[in-house]
Amino acid sequence: MFHFMKDQIQAAKPSRRSFLKMSAAGAGGFILAASLPGASRKAAASGGEFAQPFVHIRPDNKVVVLIKHLDMGQGNATGLATLIADEMDADAAQVETNFAPANAELYKNLAFGMQGTGGSTAMANSFQQYRAAGAAAKAMLVAAAARKWGVPVSTITVSKGVVTSTSGQSSNFGDLAALAANEDIPAEPVLKTPDQWVYIGKSFPRVDVPAKSRGSVGLYGMDHQAENMLVAVLARPPRFGAVPAGFDAAKAREVKGVVDVVQVPSGVAVLATSTWPAIAGRDLLAVTWDESGAETRGTDEMAKELAGMTATKGISVPGSHGDAEAAIASAAKVIEVDYAFPFLAHAPMEPLDITVFFDGEKAEFWTGSQFQTIDQMVSSRILGLTPDKVTINTSWAGGSFGRRAQPDSHYFAEAALIAKARLEAGNAAQPIKVVWTREDDIRGGYYRPMVSHKAKVGFDDKGQVTGWSHRVAAKSIMQGTAFEQFAMKDGVDSTSVEGIGELPYELPAFQTEVHNAKTPVPVLWWRSVGHTHTGYVAETMMDRLAKEAGEDPLDYRLKRIKNERLAGVLKLVAEKANWSTPLPEGRYRGIAAVESFGSYVAEVAEISFREDGTVKVEKVTCAVDCGLPVNPDNIKAQVEGGVGYGLGAVLRNEITMTDGQVDQSNFDTYLPLRMTDMPEVEVHIVPSTEAPTGIGEPGTPPVGPAVANAIAAAKGEWVTELPFSRHGYA
Amino acid sequence: MSISLTLNGTSRTIDADPETPLLWVLRDELGMTGTKFGCGIAQCGACTVHLDGMPIRSCQTQIGDLEGSSITTIEGVSGKAADAVRSAWEELSAAQCGYCQSGQILAASALLSETPKPTDDDIDAAMDGNVCRCATYARIRQAIHVAAEKMGA
Numbered sequence: 001m002f003h004f005m006k007d008q009i010q011a012a013k014p015s016r017r018s019f020l021k022m023s024a025a026g027a028g029g030f031i032l033a034a035s036l037p038g039a040s041r042k043a044a045a046s047g048g049e050f051a052q053p054f055v056h057i058r059p060d061n062k063v064v065v066l067i068k069h070l071d072m073g074q075g076n077a078t079g080l081a082t083l084i085a086d087e088m089d090a091d092a093a094q095v096e097t098n099f100a101p102a103n104a105e106l107y108k109n110l111a112f113g114m115q116g117t118g119g120s121t122a123m124a125n126s127f128q129q130y131r132a133a134g135a136a137a138k139a140m141l142v143a144a145a146a147r148k149w150g151v152p153v154s155t156i157t158v159s160k161g162v163v164t165s166t167s168g169q170s171s172n173f174g175d176l177a178a179l180a181a182n183e184d185i186p187a188e189p190v191l192k193t194p195d196q197w198v199y200i201g202k203s204f205p206r207v208d209v210p211a212k213s214r215g216s217v218g219l220y221g222m223d224h225q226a227e228n229m230l231v232a233v234l235a236r237p238p239r240f241g242a243v244p245a246g247f248d249a250a251k252a253r254e255v256k257g258v259v260d261v262v263q264v265p266s267g268v269a270v271l272a273t274s275t276w277p278a279i280a281g282r283d284l285l286a287v288t289w290d291e292s293g294a295e296t297r298g299t300d301e302m303a304k305e306l307a308g309m310t311a312t313k314g315i316s317v318p319g320s321h322g323d324a325e326a327a328i329a330s331a332a333k334v335i336e337v338d339y340a341f342p343f344l345a346h347a348p349m350e351p352l353d354i355t356v357f358f359d360g361e362k363a364e365f366w367t368g369s370q371f372q373t374i375d376q377m378v379s380s381r382i383l384g385l386t387p388d389k390v391t392i393n394t395s396w397a398g399g400s401f402g403r404r405a406q407p408d409s410h411y412f413a414e415a416a417l418i419a420k421a422r423l424e425a426g427n428a429a430q431p432i433k434v435v436w437t438r439e440d441d442i443r444g445g446y447y448r449p450m451v452s453h454k455a456k457v458g459f460d461d462k463g464q465v466t467g468w469s470h471r472v473a474a475k476s477i478m479q480g481t482a483f484e485q486f487a488m489k490d491g492v493d494s495t496s497v498e499g500i501g502e503l504p505y506e507l508p509a510f511q512t513e514v515h516n517a518k519t520p521v522p523v524l525w526w527r528s529v530g531h532t533h534t535g536y537v538a539e540t541m542m543d544r545l546a547k548e549a550g551e552d553p554l555d556y557r558l559k560r561i562k563n564e565r566l567a568g569v570l571k572l573v574a575e576k577a578n579w580s581t582p583l584p585e586g587r588y589r590g591i592a593a594v595e596s597f598g599s600y601v602a603e604v605a606e607i608s609f610r611e612d613g614t615v616k617v618e619k620v621t622c623a624v625d626c627g628l629p630v631n632p633d634n635i636k637a638q639v640e641g642g643v644g645y646g647l648g649a650v651l652r653n654e655i656t657m658t659d660g661q662v663d664q665s666n667f668d669t670y671l672p673l674r675m676t677d678m679p680e681v682e683v684h685i686v687p688s689t690e691a692p693t694g695i696g697e698p699g700t701p702p703v704g705p706a707v708a709n710a711i712a713a714a715k716g717e718w719v720t721e722l723p724f725s726r727h728g729y730a
Numbered sequence: 731m732s733i734s735l736t737l738n739g740t741s742r743t744i745d746a747d748p749e750t751p752l753l754w755v756l757r758d759e760l761g762m763t764g765t766k767f768g769c770g771i772a773q774c775g776a777c778t779v780h781l782d783g784m785p786i787r788s789c790q791t792q793i794g795d796l797e798g799s800s801i802t803t804i805e806g807v808s809g810k811a812a813d814a815v816r817s818a819w820e821e822l823s824a825a826q827c828g829y830c831q832s833g834q835i836l837a838a839s840a841l842l843s844e845t846p847k848p849t850d851d852d853i854d855a856a857m858d859g860n861v862c863r864c865a866t867y868a869r870i871r872q873a874i875h876v877a878a879e880k881m882g883a
């Protein structure tokens with residue numbers, strides 16, 4: 001998600017020395033924390049439980065791994081559990097997970113410095129930390145067993161959750177938990193060497209699939225239930241930037257079950273005893289809106305504005321080299337290609353929801369929080385509380401794709417404002433669940449920005465590039481948020497240009513400029529952020545350049561590629577997809593490779609055309625290098641899903657507006673990818689011992705350009721205005 | 731109004747406004763949150779339940795129309811097809827975020843009860859109404875084939 005965090009991830013490997021025992025606290029155990037100077041070297045346990053920040057061992061022999069990240073389907077809960085289970089030599093069947101509370105000190109993302117999930121960093125920033133926590137726990141179990149049995153530590157081994165001594169004693173973890181909690185935490189827990197791994201790099205069962213296959217209670221924020229709970233559904237502004245000016249709730253109040261109507265800046269909330277009357281009441285509200293600050297333009301107009309911006313000089317993006325303009329001025333041939341990308345909604349399967357309980361002195365939230373630290377800060381400020389008085393119970397999320405990663409915590413803020421207004425009006429404190437309908441979700445903004453690109457490339461008389469000058473225009477995601485100060489430099493938001501500021505290919509002269517467009521439409525990172533458009537542009541342009549040079553697109557890339565690992569996935573995917581063998585009649589191939597968030601993915605799309613001219617993507621072959629593959633099956637799953645997510649968007653997704661009003665509203669107008677659209681996906685993983693990098697996002701960027709290049713192979717034309725449905729291909 | 735029906739094999743009498751969608755009766759009145767809200771307009775299948783063994787969209791089914799019927803939800807679905815489906819789902823780690831999977835499992839179980847050896851076309855026809863935003867479709871397809879084998883074995 002955040003390009004600027006890459007360096008910080010590299011620097012985030014915690015030193016093993018920083019693992020110090022802190023103090024007796026929490027759930028009747030002790031806390032093992034990183035980098036807490038002056039910490040006590042002695043710990044205490046209570047209730048027979050071994051409790052560290054990242055791992056609890058219960059007397060019933062369950063190992064509970066505390067997950068500091070949000071698992072929205074990308075499998076990080078399983079991934080982090082794998083690390084601990086492996087270092088502890090636990091049995092997979094005894095391992096459970098729980099989401100960690102909001103506590104930036106203990107649970108910060110080492111790449112962000114705050115608690116939060118994004119940028120495909122979950123595994124990258126946790127790899128050493130969770131292994132060290134597991135290794136420490138195991139060392140303490142062993143020390144406790146040695147003390148109990150009066151044998152040397154060296155005579156003890158651990159395997160599959162059983163601690164055994166050479167003199168014949170053995171115990172499960174649960175029976176040693178209380179004793180282990182009294183042992184010193186090793187200052188430098190010894191990590192396993194890769195040859196000792198039992199789960200890492202092999203397989204570990206997904207911790208969540210059984211519950212998710214049984215409709216288990218309380219998994220998602222949407223499912224939160226509480227005694228005396230109210231459900232709130234809001235009438236939201238018809239245009240972005242509008243605010244409620246007043247309302248008539250007479251009809252809404254007639255609906256049986258409706259108990260209150262509350263105005264907040266983001267809309268007018270109907271509160272009812274359950275969801276259905278809240279929705280029915282909301283639909284009967286008459287709200288007048290102040291639209292003085294609202295966006296009243298349509299997306300056609302906005303697209304024109306963006307395209308106009310790319311015709312003029314913008315802010316220079318670091319990474320430029322050579323004098324591209326001069327090279328183009330003296331070129332034998334020049335091509336100019338304009339690209340237009342629409343707004344995209346994330347449309348996670350679970351629309352937004354959040355439950356709040358606020359009694360004036362403390363607050364508690366239940367939801368799939370993705371930026372716990374910011375969510376806690378924003379809501380505590382609104383409620384007049386210190387952050388420690390705000391508890392966040394993170395639940396599983398039914399998808400997010402970036403939607404829940406909120407720089408402005410707008411849905412926390414909204415819930416907090418409703419709860420506060422209710423309390424101030426003299427009502428007793430009650431849990432309130434705010435539910436977003438699908439229409440609220442699709443029309444609710446926080447879209448992938450609309451983007452315009454202009455690529456101008458000069459060639460010599462042999463079709464070789466002499467210079468490439470590039471311009472991007474989009475609303476910045478970071479500008480105006482809490483991240484601006486460290487995420488924007490000299491007016492350049494890296495999330496607007498990541499992937500196109502510097503190309504992975506050697507070209508004589510290259511420069512990029514950016515324009516930051518303004519609109520009240522809120523924009524946000526959408527699975528793989530800038531790479532959703534820069535990857536498309538860069539990789540369809542590479543095919544054009546290959547054509548100009550009269551070279552095969554794969555050879556053209558490989559000859560100029562700067563990065564070995566990117567070359568590696570290109571070669572692997574070409575081999576697996578039989579790139580050099582001819583296809584049967586009516587089939588076409590396209591290739592693309594994109595590095596994002598430190599992971600390298602190349603994809604070959606094989607397509608055909610249906611009788612009506614629409615594209616059928618038959619197969620997508622993928623090669624992935626994300627460093628050490630901690631859980632190969634989950635990597636495959638994420639790439640399969642990433643391909644589907646990216647494909648659905650390029651085929652037919654766009655949020656359009658007419659006079660500022662969103663034209664789409666639900667899955668009947670914002671058409672999701674379905675079973676019949678899904679190609680066969682084959683994923684090949686490059687074996688690697690490099691530090692693991694993320695995989696939640698990197699599967700998404702290459703699929704669009706790979707399919708576009710396949711279409712071009714058939715038709716000789718590249719789609720430059722997205723989605724494909726605008727051109728009859730979907 | 732009071733409606734009598736069979737829910738997951740047990741007779742129940744439900745007191746509700748007859749126009750209330752079954753989805754919200756299940757989730758809010760009965761606390762059975764396994765059936766999911768995804769769109770509310772019969773476009774996504776997250777709310778799929780069985781009505782007398784056939785998959786239906788509970789968001790578009792009014793409780794008042796269900797007098798005397800038999801409803802099965804993710805919490806109660808069982809039998810040869812459903813058991814095979816669950817076990818295949820777990821074997822292949824079909825779920826990602828999981829939010830659509832109650833509906834997928836109900837749809838797949840109904841398919842396999844009718845058609846124990848479905849072709850890819852059968853799967854397309856039966857499953858196309860069930861959206862998965864995580865795009866787990868490839869594994870769902872594979873898991874249905876695996877479940878079919880389990881049932882035959």
Ligand code: FES
Nearest residue numbers: 768769770775789
């Ligand atoms: S919620 Fe019923 S079909 Fe989507």
Ligand code: FES
Nearest residue numbers: 827828862863864
């Ligand atoms: S698993 Fe997430 S929507 Fe299907």
